[in-house]
Amino acid sequence: MARNDARTSADGLRALADEELMQLVRRSDHKAFEIIAERHSGAAYSLAYRMCGTRATAEDVVQESLLSLWRSNTRYERARGSVRTWILGIVHNRAIDALRRGSVHSKRRASDEGIEERFEAKERTDVEVARRDEAREVRSAMEVLPPEQHRVIELAYFGGFTHTEIASMLDTPIGTVKGRMRLGLAKLRSALDPAGTTG
């Protein structure tokens, strides 16, 4: 009983790993959920903003995603990866839904130029510094991709376009677009983990 009290106190909750907090969230513990939201809303918002292009839409997407998580509409499974990866997957899907509703298509970005100049998040902790380092690594891996592979991956993942739409935009056969996606991701996978130790 004493151990449970320690776990559910504010400090006790903050000391828990995401996976343990998610078990509490599943039992409708809103304090555990609040900590999950605090930890991951920044990354969630960054992705949503990158895709949707407006703060209001990005916040709507993040709100829908977090509420979906709270309501257990989509259930976390450890086999799927970290809690953050899972949350960002939800955000990605919700952002695609928002984009495909059509209202924000005109505001989609092909790149995130300019965002950093305006509202860049502050580096706060060692964890955030480590994430920035990891981000640089991923950007470097993306930059060595052939431009045509980089382009289709960016249009698909961040633009939310289907392969059919991309093929039309680039005046390229659908099969070529699919091939570029597959090859580009395979190269990115190799660049990120040459030894194949992750996943």
Place this chain on the structure above:
Amino acid sequence: MNDLGHIDPFSDDIGAWVLGALPEADAVRFAAHLETCDACAREVAELRVAVDHLPLVSAQVDPSPELKDRVMAVVRREAQLLEAAGTGADRPARAHDRGTRNRGVWGWIASRPLAASACAGVLLVAGLGIGIAVGGGGGGASSAPPRTLAASAPPRTLAAVSNGEARGMLITGAQDAELKVSALSAPSRGHVYQVWIRRGAGLPTPAGVFTVDLLGRGAVALRGSVAGAREVLVTEEPEGGSPIPSTEPLMRVALS
């Protein structure tokens, strides 16, 4: 990496699937194929490692402080409702209440269930295990196949009401139940769909809230067991949910 470059009629779609770039119909077919093709499943898992890193490319920006406030306002309200529901909201109505109970719409439905079913144009749907995607999971998972709770528990049928096109499936497992819907129109602005579990003659207890995506798909894991319950209902309620249903059920499934 093993099996990259394997060829079958669906292998060309692997990259697009992981990126979420398959059109809906293609995604449904690919999802079904993944259930039976280990080689494609392995490659999906490999490429998903790359996709999971892509969000890091986004410039890190902070949302407004109000975002968390809005989310937590809804969450706290729903948590309060769920906590209140756990303290006896499912007890049968007392004898002196039965004759005079006037619960508005809910009272009408509770007293005329057969009439409500007839007027609503019931459509029985056989449970199918594929094709209904819910926006969740990783790359491509906006079209991911539905996840059943327990392979040994066959899905139950739902009676769909409202416009006759909405369909639903209640999947019951050993310990919990999940409701999946499709072709359900979005709730009105500021509203959500709420699931209820009804036992005995009492009021139903709130069991979760959900909304639907662009294609009318939604899912919710029911909070509370359906063991011994009479029926599961879906109504449209204000954001955050309600302590008792305030509208006619859009969907209803009898469990006993």
